[in-house]
Amino acid sequence: MNPDILHGLAQASLPTSLLSTAVGALLGLVVGMIPGMTISSGIIIVLPLTFVLDPTISIALLLGLYVGGMMGGSFSAILLNIPGTPSASATLVDGHPMAARGEAGKALGVSITAGFAGGMFSFLCLYLIAPSLAEIALRFRAPDLFSLVFFGLTVICGFAARSVVKGLLSAAIGLLIVTVGQDPMMGTARFTFGNTDMLGGIHFLTALIGLFAIPQLIDNLRPGLTGRGSAQPQARFGSLLPRLAELKRMVRPVSIGSLTGAFLGILPGVGGPIAAFISYDYTRKTSRNPEDYGKGALEGVAAPESANNAVTGGALIPMMTLGIPGDPVTAILIGALLVHGLAPGPLLFMERADFAYTVIFSFFWANVFNLIIALAGLRLLVKLLALPKAALMPAIAIFCVIGSYALRNSFFDVQVMFAFGLLGLAMRWIGMPVVPLLLALVLGGQLEEHLRVALTASKGDISVFFTSPFSLLFLCLSAVSIVWPFVSAHRRRRAQSGLEKE
Amino acid sequence: MKTLKTVLAAAAAAALLAALPARAEFPEKPIQFVIPFGAGGGADIEGRLLADEMGKILGVTVVPVNKPGAGGAITYSHVKNAKPDGYTVAWNSTSILTSTNIGNVDYEYSALEHIGRVEYQPMPFAVRADAPWQTLKDFADDCKANPGKYKVANSSSGSATHLAAIAIMNAIDCEVIHLPVGVKRRNASVLSGEADAMVAPLTGALNLAKAGKIRLLAIPSAGRNAVIQDVPTAAELGYDAHLDLFRGLSVPRGTPDAVKAKLSDAMIAAAKSDAFMALAATKGFTVAPLGHAEFETLLAAENQLVKGIMQQAGLYKSKKAN
Missing domain, CATH: 3.40.190.150 (Bordetella uptake gene, domain 1)
Structure with missing residues (x-):
């Protein structure tokens, strides 16, 4: 066996790494479960911690949180009929009816086991596909990288399907903000207004904390701080673990969900919700008794649950091998690794293959601990649904400030964070999506750098983008990616209206 | 008037005393x-x-x-x-x-x-291990015959590696395209063949050189470096380039x-x-x-x-x- 693989496995299996994976999974389950808190906000809370922790421990913590968050979201979907995370939306269609007829325990059990299966399947994909993909990606030159990043940016259309104009405007603002700082080719100052702090540019993690956390804090403030977290969940669970016959019934939906989830996860930006709905739709359509779906069929819980957990491993593949984030969570993961001087991308597998495998095996453990903690602690965990917001929200606010300061030890970044908070509120007010802006912030700098390096190398000849096979492939994929969300939104609408009819 | 001056002087003295902390030994925090x-x-x-x-x-x-x-x-x-x-x-x-x-x-x-x-x-001038140039002179000859053809990667525009690259190119009298690809892409751009050569700090190039992926042709330094004893200085080869x-x-x-x-x-x-x-x-x-x-x-x-x-x-x- 490759020594890097063994080293990675050993690093990920150190007691400290395992402990932080477990803590991460627990935190993830909690934040995923509580409506009004997202995986992103959970990660923002632990982010300043990861700046000082060892990178192995940091990534274990963050991956635990990512995996746990995906699963936690389904608990509130099943128990409260409110998805804790957007990816859990499809779960409530059959999950809540199951809970309503007193089978909450079974629904949760199916959700946990299906999620575990999906997560493990995506781990295998990550383990098998990522290293070879990285090897190919190592051959990429600036034109290929430009087209790849461009492809990453076209994901914006997926988030902008409701209003293309607002989505593109949001992305344009992001691209504009990226130009602040030093020109990547000439080193000259741009839009710095003579301010030395501005010369360093706007860090996307600072912007992200402001954009996501501040509007969320304000949101939670509105109904009044005295309110309890949410309605009391169902007290009676019934049995938790699925029986053998039920496990057999889960095989088909879990297979469909795992495959769809892992595959759609690899495509940057498609994300959990879409994968969950597509797998649900497909499972129902190919079922022998589709009329049971929507009334509490356990297959209807198993499919989306395995799909949204499989998305996590899938999404880690482009993040690790190409440095392209597919969602806000992987964007933060990239940032958290960069802070440690570890740049996710093809070179990571060459220069720090041991660390790349540490990440992969941490993901494995994250799924294992997620299963253990979810099964063992479920009865306790759901009590947290009633946690008072008066305790939760100030803590988040404090971590926002610490996190943005600690990034570059600069108070300027705290001011930037608050400014982006205001921007986030303003955007929400006019109904403009923030994710395109975020993606533009993460990818914009690279987009410009690769474009200009490519054109410098080719002496201004733009045909390089079309003569390189990789570049051409990514440009074609970009075209597909621009059209895809409209098709999938249409399919999703059909799936949902189909449900309503039955 | 006189009293005012006295008061002011006293105030100034007090301010001065306040500004001077109790004479403690540096460092105390x-x-x-x-x-x-x-x-x-x-x-x-x-x-x-x-x-x-x-x-x-x-x-x-x-x-x-x-x-x-x-x-x-x-x-x-x-x-x-x-x-x-x-x-x-x-x-x-x-x-x-x-x-x-x-x-x-x-x-x-x-x-x-x-x-x-x-x-x-030192900031060595490095090429990919399978590149045709064995010495800096090979590169210089080839480059002079093909001005503006070869690309040399550096960490960023106006950085030390960029300046060292300019100094070496001036010394070997050769015209290249400088690619400011960034620290993260510098090594990768040479490995992918996008850049024909690079200038990197030794600490950033040593691992790849040891792994046999790149070859260091020269260092623009006054003397040889202890960990890469076999790499000649530019001056030894008759080229006047020097930037550490x-x-x-x-x-x-x-x-x-x-x-x-x-x-x-x-x-x-x-x-x-x-x-x-x-x-x-x-x-x-x-x-x-x-x-x-x-x-x-x-x-x-x-x-x-x-x-x-x-x-x-x-x-x-x-x-x-x-």
């Missing part, structure tokens, strides 16, 4: 050790160890703080504007000359005071001489510590501490060199108020 580049890079790894060793010698914690951005200018501006009491120290490098000459800040390197140099390292990457310490202007002397002594002792020497041996930089006066002389000469290369390449801009 933690020292901020500001690193101009991000975590995990060469400046960070070397700086953190030096800070740690300095802390042991001074008896207070020397806290490494990364303030990356703008090629080092964020850190230099921060330290320049800090209180000149010795508690804020910049871990400088050749970047203190490049970032001030590119014209984004309105001061020169001399706006800070300099404690001393700790180390320096140095690292040392700077403090705000106006820092008391006694404090500077204390910092300088601690810096030199830390540089010579076993731990730091061991890091130098594995990473490939040369520990060669210089005190305040010699470092100032070196800086003045290096600044002329940097300014000269940048002026010639059209990168030099001065925003200094004159």
Whole structure:
């Protein structure tokens, strides 16, 4: 066996790494479960911690949180009929009816086991596909990288399907903000207004904390701080673990969900919700008794649950091998690794293959601990649904400030964070999506750098983008990616209206 | 009138006394050790160890703080504007000359005071292991026959690696395309064949050279480097190119001489510590501490060199108020 693989496995299996994976999974389950808190906000809370922790421990913590968050979201979907995370939306269609007829325990059990299966399947994909993909990606030159990043940016259309104009405007603002700082080719100052702090540019993690956390804090403030977290969940669970016959019934939906989830996860930006709905739709359509779906069929819980957990491993593949984030969570993961001087991308597998495998095996453990903690602690965990917001929200606010300061030890970044908070509120007010802006912030700098390096190398000849096979492939994929969300939104609408009819 | 003067004098004296803290020995609280580049890079790894060793010698914690951005200018501006009491120290490098000459800040390197140099390292000219050029002369001959064809990668425009590349290209009298691909892409761009060669700090190129992925053709240095004994200097090959990457310490202007002397002594002792020497041996930089006066002389000469290369390449801009 490759020594890097063994080293990675050993690093990920150190007691400290395992402990932080477990803590991460627990935190993830909690934040995923509580409506009004997202995986992103959970990660923002632990982010300043990861700046000082060892990178192995940091990534274990963050991956635990990512995996746990995906699963936690389904608990509130099943128990409260409110998805804790957007990816859990499809779960409530059959999950809540199951809970309503007193089978909450079974629904949760199916959700946990299906999620575990999906997560493990995506781990295998990550383990098998990522290293070879990285090897190919190592051959990429600036034109290929430009087209790849461009492809990453076209994901914006997926988030902008409701209003293309607002989505593109949001992305344009992001691209504009990226130009602040030093020109990547000439080193000259741009839009710095003579301010030395501005010369360093706007860090996307600072912007992200402001954009996501501040509007969320304000949101939670509105109904009044005295309110309890949410309605009391169902007290009676019934049995938790699925029986053998039920496990057999889960095989088909879990297979469909795992495959769809892992595959759609690899495509940057498609994300959990879409994968969950597509797998649900497909499972129902190919079922022998589709009329049971929507009334509490356990297959209807198993499919989306395995799909949204499989998305996590899938999404880690482009993040690790190409440095392209597919969602806000992987964007933060990239940032958290960069802070440690570890740049996710093809070179990571060459220069720090041991660390790349540490990440992969941490993901494995994250799924294992997620299963253990979810099964063992479920009865306790759901009590947290009633946690008072008066305790939760100030803590988040404090971590926002610490996190943005600690990034570059600069108070300027705290001011930037608050400014982006205001921007986030303003955007929400006019109904403009923030994710395109975020993606533009993460990818914009690279987009410009690769474009200009490519054109410098080719002496201004733009045909390089079309003569390189990789570049051409990514440009074609970009075209597909621009059209895809409209098709999938249409399919999703059909799936949902189909449900309503039955 | 007279009473007013007396009162004012007394007030001034009181203010002066208040401003002077009880004469305690420096240092009596933690020292901020500001690193101009991000975590995990060469400046960070070397700086953190030096800070740690300095802390042991001074008896207070020397806290490494990364303030990356703008090629080092964020850190230099921060330290320049800090209180000149010795508690804020910049871990400088050749970047203190490049970032001030590119014209984004309105001061020169001399706006800070300099404690001393700790180390320096060569910036080798490297090609891919399967490239046709075995020596720098091979590359020079090929390049002269094909002006403007070959591409040389560097860490960023106006950075030390860019300037070293310009200096080498001038010396071998050859016209290339300089690609400022960034620290993260520099090595990858040579491996992918996008760039034909690169100039990198030795600490950033050593692992790939040891792994047999790249070949170091020459170093623009005064002498050979201990960890790459077989790589000739440009001067040995008859090419006049010389630019090393140095690292040392700077403090705000106006820092008391006694404090500077204390910092300088601690810096030199830390540089010579076993731990730091061991890091130098594995990473490939040369520990060669210089005190305040010699470092100032070196800086003045290096600044002329940097300014000269940048002026010639059209990168030099001065925003200094004159």
